[in-house]
Amino acid sequence: MADFINLAEISKRIRELQDMSGMTAKDFSAKTEIPASTLSQINNGKILPSVDNINKIIDKWSDLMSPTYLLFGIRDEGLSNRASLASSEGAQSSDLFSSHGQDDRLREVLIGQAEEIGRLKEQIEASRPKEISHITVFYTDSSFATFSLESSKP
Known part of the structure; x- marks a missing residue:
């Protein structure tokens, strides 16, 4: 995993994302649901972001920064191109x-x-609970009796 994902670089991109959001560290951590102290330690390089923290950031901020860029540092031009195509095509595509x-x-x-x-x-x-509407009792002499419950419902 160390060769594939560079957590120190992800920490820098988290700081970049916080700057892009225009929010204070406290507000950013509140929206992201990461404790402010943890976010501060990530930003200061004291700890590396955990998978849980990265997932929270992606869940809350994927509209501002693509998950591909956050994780790998690769700009995802496909998302911005798709958004511009969708706005230019407008009503042409109803699918x-x-x-x-x-x-x-x-x-x-x-x-x-x-x-x-x-x-x-x-x-x-x-x-769903079932209600009893009536009970039929069969006797040994081949007779029977049916008892209906009187409903107190109007």
């Missing part, structure tokens, strides 16, 4: 899921979530 690989992945995630929601709805429906 929500275009042929981009990321959109296909998003479609798969959404389909999976829809299937999970359907499964959960079925489980909830099956677990």
Whole structure:
């Protein structure tokens, strides 16, 4: 991992991201949900960012800095190009899921979530409490009696 991801460089890019946000260190740490002391130590080079901290930063700030740039220092021109293409094409494309690989992945995630929601709805429906409407008792002489519960509901 040390050869692949340089945590010291990620620390510098986190500082760069904080500067780009225009927020104070305290506000930046609050929005990112990283303790201010931890963020300060990362910015001062005393500790390296953990995977958890990097994930929090990516979750909150991927609109300002691409995760690819944060992790690897490689500018992701694809995101900015895609955004400019989308704004220039405007109404030309009404297809929500275009042929981009990321959109296909998003479609798969959404389909999976829809299937999970359907499964959960079925489980909830099956677990709803059932009410007794009547009880039938069969006697040994082949007679029976049916008892209905008087409902106090209006």
